[in-house]
Amino acid sequence: MSTVAKELPTTGSPTLQVRRPGRGTKGTALLVGPPIAFLALILALWYLVSALLGRLSFLLPAPHRIFTEGFFDARVAGDIGNAIVQTLLVSLAGLAVAIVIGVVWAVAMSQARAIERTLYPYAVILQCIPILALVPLIGFWFGQEFFARMIVSVLIALFPMVSNTLFGLQGVERSQRELFKLQGASRWTVLTKLQLPAALPAMFAGMRISAGLAVVGAIVGDFFFRRGTPGIGSLISNYTARLQGPQLFAAILAAALLGVAIFALFGWLTKAAVGKWYEPATN
Template identity: 55%
Template sequence: MVSLAVPTATSVESSHRVVRRIRPRVVFAKLLAPAVSFGLAIAVWYLVSMVLLGASRRFLLPPPHAVFTESLANPAKLELMSRALAVTAKVAVSGLAVSAVLGVAVAVLMSQAKPIERVVYPYAVVLQAIPVLAVVPLIGLWFGYGTAARTIVCVLIAIHPIIAMTLFGIQSVDRNLQELFTLGCASRLRRLWALQLPAALPSIMTGLRTAAGLSVTGAIIGDMFFAQGRPGIGTLLDNYRARLQSEDLIAALLLAALFGVLVFAIFTAAQKLTVGRWHESAR
């Protein structure tokens, strides 16, 4: 005879105590790895700057404290970089929004008709394969050298992951569910809205998260090549490089990197909120 043990109040309370003990350890473990990694990066930075580089070549990589005191701690320079970063952020968000709308729309069209996929998808692949820097002169000739050109660069760089992942998600819907909708005589629009797009949501969010980082890269590249209008962070990076302002160059680069990490973190949180706990990608 098999006996079933019924949990008592004491056992439940003890399990709650174990959970309360484990959670701080888990949080500490998650914070420890980034902290150690950051400390090692700073140590390597100091090693290269203060030991491997001589005093005459230290301008190539100033030490962290020099970057902080000479640039980040300077209110005038920090304000200039912040304004430039705001311009770049606006372009990156605009480019990502256009990429999301166009990418999802193109992927949906391709998923509904094989002839459209055969015609359109090769162009999407070619668009991804062509170096953006090679078409930058044409973009400047056709669309000018202002915000519109910067946004187009973002779209060219960021749209392919959205198209590819959305199409993959829609085409990967479980066949049994597809047959269930067929038996129910569901229309094409009903099948798309109630089955295919919800099932493809994890893939769509993964594509958006990838495209978000690429959009920031595209905005910075656009800043460097299209300097009309308000300067972006890429414009400052190019100016600091030309003037050999190493401290300002590294400080602007760090701010751009922090912005990229922030965008990635926002879309990671959005993926967890939209997908929830029903898919492995949100865990």
């Protein structure tokens, strides 16, 4: 007993040091290794299929050709850069409009069940209508330039903002609502001081989803509306018609990177806006 007593600390409480996983060289290798290995496997299969195609390799050009004949070619890189800027402008404009309309729409539905029953079915219908069926009408009504492309982007990006914002507004705990009622708070006070702050995490989640969809909408609009400055969708269509495989894959990769960049931007904005006071539950 005396030996045990000597080994125990005499002052303060014993501390338990927990080693976090993913630290050190081994943790980094476990984190980065599998994705890199999977990418290497994909590239190996890609090269193999491209070699087997022979003269038809333009259907699946070797990965290095995407850079040598695509991004590293001054003319192609310039065309892709200009098209990406145009698509970025359209998608950001469409996303901004979708955020404003989506938040206003969700706030209106959150104020009364009758309004929700009236308006929410139309949000679902708008989501379910094939956008390609509306594109001819959009071109007929609004022309085939920037504004028409922006409308396509809005239509595709709108529903996640409506549904996520409504979910956040209606997810406030009943006890908090009752506390505001006991204090005699007005409907406007409940909305601005309780519902909207509580709904911010859900709203930012909707923004991240809508950000990627806004890029998709801008590209879809480019495929059909050819007037004005061409976007990346118009460039993809042109490369497809000319059977320019490396340039086509370079344009597709640039469009994918644009969507990832916008998604990452809104992920950062989410952490900056609500990360200090909101932490999702983890197992």
